[in-house]
Amino acid sequence: MDNPAATDATRTAFEDADIRPAAPTCPAGLIGGAAYAGASGPPLMIIEGLKRVFRAGERPAVDGVTLDVYEGELLALLGPSGCGKTTTLRMIGGFEQPDAGHIRMRGVDITDLPPEKRGIGFVFQDYALFPHLDVFENVRFGLHKLPRKEAAARVGEMLELVGLSDLAKRKPHELSGGQQQRVALARTLALAPPLVLLDEPFSNLDAAMRVETRQEVRALLKKSGSAGILVTHDQEEALALADRIVVMEAGKVCQIGTPDEIYRHPVSSFVASFIGRSNIVTGKAEGLGAETPFGRVELSKAVNGTVDLAVRPEQILLEPHEEGEAEVIGREYRGHDQLYWVRKGERRLLVISGPAEQIEVGARVNLRVCDCVVPINQDIQSLIAE
Amino acid sequence: MAISSLNTGRRRIPAARLIFSVLGLMVGALMVLPLWYLVLRAFEADFETVMRLLARPRTVQLMLNTAALTAGVLAFSTLIALPMAWLVSRTDLVGKRVVNVLAVMPLAVPGYVMAYALIGLAGNYGFLNQTFGFALPRPQGWWGATLALTLYTFPYLYLNLRAAFTGLDQSLEESARALGCTPRQVFTRVTLPHLMPALLAGWLVIGLYVIGDFGAVALMRYEVFSYVIYIQYSAAFDRVYASWLALILIAIALTVVWWESRLREGAHYARTGSGSGVGTRITRLGPLGQVAGWGFVSSVVIASIGLPVAVLAFWMTRGPLAASLPAVVDSFGQSLSVAVPSAMLAALMALPIAVLAVRYPSPLSTLINRLAFIGYAVPALAFALAFVFFSLQGAPILYQTHLLLVSVYALAFLALALGPIRSALYQARPSVEEAARALGHGPVSTFARVTLPTIRPGIIAGMVLVFVIAMKELPIAFLLAPTGFRPLSITMFSRTSEGMLLEAAPYAAAIIVFSALFVGFVLRHDKKAGG
Numbered sequence: 001m002d003n004p005a006a007t008d009a010t011r012t013a014f015e016d017a018d019i020r021p022a023a024p025t026c027p028a029g030l031i032g033g034a035a036y037a038g039a040s041g042p043p044l045m046i047i048e049g050l051k052r053v054f055r056a057g058e059r060p061a062v063d064g065v066t067l068d069v070y071e072g073e074l075l076a077l078l079g080p081s082g083c084g085k086t087t088t089l090r091m092i093g094g095f096e097q098p099d100a101g102h103i104r105m106r107g108v109d110i111t112d113l114p115p116e117k118r119g120i121g122f123v124f125q126d127y128a129l130f131p132h133l134d135v136f137e138n139v140r141f142g143l144h145k146l147p148r149k150e151a152a153a154r155v156g157e158m159l160e161l162v163g164l165s166d167l168a169k170r171k172p173h174e175l176s177g178g179q180q181q182r183v184a185l186a187r188t189l190a191l192a193p194p195l196v197l198l199d200e201p202f203s204n205l206d207a208a209m210r211v212e213t214r215q216e217v218r219a220l221l222k223k224s225g226s227a228g229i230l231v232t233h234d235q236e237e238a239l240a241l242a243d244r245i246v247v248m249e250a251g252k253v254c255q256i257g258t259p260d261e262i263y264r265h266p267v268s269s270f271v272a273s274f275i276g277r278s279n280i281v282t283g284k285a286e287g288l289g290a291e292t293p294f295g296r297v298e299l300s301k302a303v304n305g306t307v308d309l310a311v312r313p314e315q316i317l318l319e320p321h322e323e324g325e326a327e328v329i330g331r332e333y334r335g336h337d338q339l340y341w342v343r344k345g346e347r348r349l350l351v352i353s354g355p356a357e358q359i360e361v362g363a364r365v366n367l368r369v370c371d372c373v374v375p376i377n378q379d380i381q382s383l384i385a386e
Numbered sequence: 387m388a389i390s391s392l393n394t395g396r397r398r399i400p401a402a403r404l405i406f407s408v409l410g411l412m413v414g415a416l417m418v419l420p421l422w423y424l425v426l427r428a429f430e431a432d433f434e435t436v437m438r439l440l441a442r443p444r445t446v447q448l449m450l451n452t453a454a455l456t457a458g459v460l461a462f463s464t465l466i467a468l469p470m471a472w473l474v475s476r477t478d479l480v481g482k483r484v485v486n487v488l489a490v491m492p493l494a495v496p497g498y499v500m501a502y503a504l505i506g507l508a509g510n511y512g513f514l515n516q517t518f519g520f521a522l523p524r525p526q527g528w529w530g531a532t533l534a535l536t537l538y539t540f541p542y543l544y545l546n547l548r549a550a551f552t553g554l555d556q557s558l559e560e561s562a563r564a565l566g567c568t569p570r571q572v573f574t575r576v577t578l579p580h581l582m583p584a585l586l587a588g589w590l591v592i593g594l595y596v597i598g599d600f601g602a603v604a605l606m607r608y609e610v611f612s613y614v615i616y617i618q619y620s621a622a623f624d625r626v627y628a629s630w631l632a633l634i635l636i637a638i639a640l641t642v643v644w645w646e647s648r649l650r651e652g653a654h655y656a657r658t659g660s661g662s663g664v665g666t667r668i669t670r671l672g673p674l675g676q677v678a679g680w681g682f683v684s685s686v687v688i689a690s691i692g693l694p695v696a697v698l699a700f701w702m703t704r705g706p707l708a709a710s711l712p713a714v715v716d717s718f719g720q721s722l723s724v725a726v727p728s729a730m731l732a733a734l735m736a737l738p739i740a741v742l743a744v745r746y747p748s749p750l751s752t753l754i755n756r757l758a759f760i761g762y763a764v765p766a767l768a769f770a771l772a773f774v775f776f777s778l779q780g781a782p783i784l785y786q787t788h789l790l791l792v793s794v795y796a797l798a799f800l801a802l803a804l805g806p807i808r809s810a811l812y813q814a815r816p817s818v819e820e821a822a823r824a825l826g827h828g829p830v831s832t833f834a835r836v837t838l839p840t841i842r843p844g845i846i847a848g849m850v851l852v853f854v855i856a857m858k859e860l861p862i863a864f865l866l867a868p869t870g871f872r873p874l875s876i877t878m879f880s881r882t883s884e885g886m887l888l889e890a891a892p893y894a895a896a897i898i899v900f901s902a903l904f905v906g907f908v909l910r911h912d913k914k915a916g917g
Contacts, residue, residue: 073685093824094823095820095823110741114821114823114829116823116824116825116827116828120824121824122820122821122824124718124820124821126819127817128815128817128818128820128821129818129821130818130822130836130839130840131839131840132817132839132842141822141825141827141835142825142826142827144826144827180817184821186823187821187825191825191826193659255583261673289616379547
């Protein structure tokens, strides 16, 4: 009890069980950068060095973002609020002008085009349905260049696709949130844009609706053949929906990869803590093994020297032992699993175990790491070189 | 350095912003330019003459009178509005809904009509002597003007205070009680400071109205600036003195505006804590309180609504009503012929300014929006005088034309049109416009097909406000009326000032009926805003 921080053990334990609120450790530039596995040709869109400064002298809101999107791919821009993901999306849509960088679609530079000349769909967070028009007229709005009959036929087709044919005469305020979103999507997809941008599309839905709707939206996008860029701060949503995820922090891209890559091989403590949770520990590495506070662990790749390691809470096993190395200081039962906070020396760690485990708060335990552990915060070059 | 050059190098300025800025600046120039002609005219005289004019005891007296009138109206309207607002929002007074309507109704009786009612009440042939057999002396001077203006303007303060009472969080007052304050201390230390912004806002509206009022003070023969400016301009033909008086009047009005904004800056009383407010506490009045409350309400209602209605009814039954009807209809048509185009022009001018304020905030758009309020802050008579000089010297073709009168109305009431259009734009989400762009519509098509339809209620509201105000406007019409232009307000005013109360009655009635529409509009708006 000589450590003042430890006197209120439970509180601090729950708040900062070494799941570090990551320092901005993301290096600049393209990281990971695996191409989309389903790619069937050159990228649909290439974005290079996109930058936006809102106020001279302040940190750029978007700082050198480089990424690509393939035909038919669903890409998620994931990051905490204020990371620049929405600004990036708005620059792609043409609603913000970048200070530097280029956006190319199918080889054509569209950086300076106004939104209406880009042919890119945009689904807004608040759906932005026209309040003075009914569902039918909303969906028809973008088809003003088609002859009337053709436009009407297309609207009918789209409403059928999203299952709202019965509600064509309703005004937006007479629809539920989920229905409004489907109208917004139908309105956008009616133009068959090669790319649809979605800004936090599920944030206005309640939790139950969200899970159901997001698979629907993914299916609709895939069916229409449009590629999509989705902005979200919800890692679960990104993991569940996207073909690839772009993790952003403080205006920069931290990592690009498939959901599996991002979760299992985070490149930085930020990515490791923001996508899922991680215990960040330091170890001495030698090839594929490292000495850590948990003893010797296996590494997912060969490195040497002092390294940061991301240990997922589910990779740690608790073994009750009367003279165990750590003490259980908190427990939260969650049904499908449970969270344990344990203290080892001055360190607090988060552990996730099965629902059957029965360890009381105050019990002593030994910790064992049961899987390969990922070295993080490595020099970019050494990672990419692999 | 590198960053700022990058900023300007790449980012395009939307065409809409450019066009609207130019339009807004043009409106601003129209607002300011005539005032410059007023200054020019004032400085036509040499320095000595100016000093002699300004040092006249009469000028000082005018200032004192204006101050006395403003103070009187503010004090009395507070004495009426504060208890009224408290009764309606914080007590269980029986029939609160009715009281609420009755408290706003007096807005239908413009100051000069109220003055007419007070004058028509008194005198040998007046309502009181003919009905009850006792004659009052003709009301005039400070008392008469104060009474007429108070009974017309107190609803502005009432509306502000009622909103403030309703918005005041009960838990603040309860914590004060818990901290050991007596109910009286709670009122002075918690409630009153929280009412301050509403009081200031109401006082500003009323103060500017009183400073600029012409009809009521003229009928009450109380010498304040507007009245004397008119006499100097129309009868004494001393344009230089009139200009100087107008400039002083403008200075007073702007000082009031400046003062109010300074005071309001210091008054930040929104709830700061998290969690929602608890709502308002209702005081139980008890039987005696109910009687006292209704006694208060009914005496105010009798004075502010009953009196003008009774006096008008009295005078209307004295003469052959049918005979005057064609003339009244004609006069009504004349008012209409100016009010309708004024309303449309005002909305047209307000639109780009509102878009600038809401969609493209910048120092320039702030400036343009400030300029738009000049017409509201500058007293009507001074504003009109500036346009007389402007048209005489700068554009003689315009002098005494309908076009000039319509333009001056539109500029004077621009702020009224601006309010609702701006709030409608604030409510229209920008994402809806962006959605139209993403669906392939250019800026012009987007504005016409999305922005305009969504803010249409605001535009209509703004036009209705300007329309109804222009229908009963007096001082500007008086100075700028084209030859032969006899709208309701001028006809009614000149007949009353000549003592022809009988002949004035149908015109006054027409104005009241029409203004009642305005009040209905305010009440509907108020209900929507209040939820």
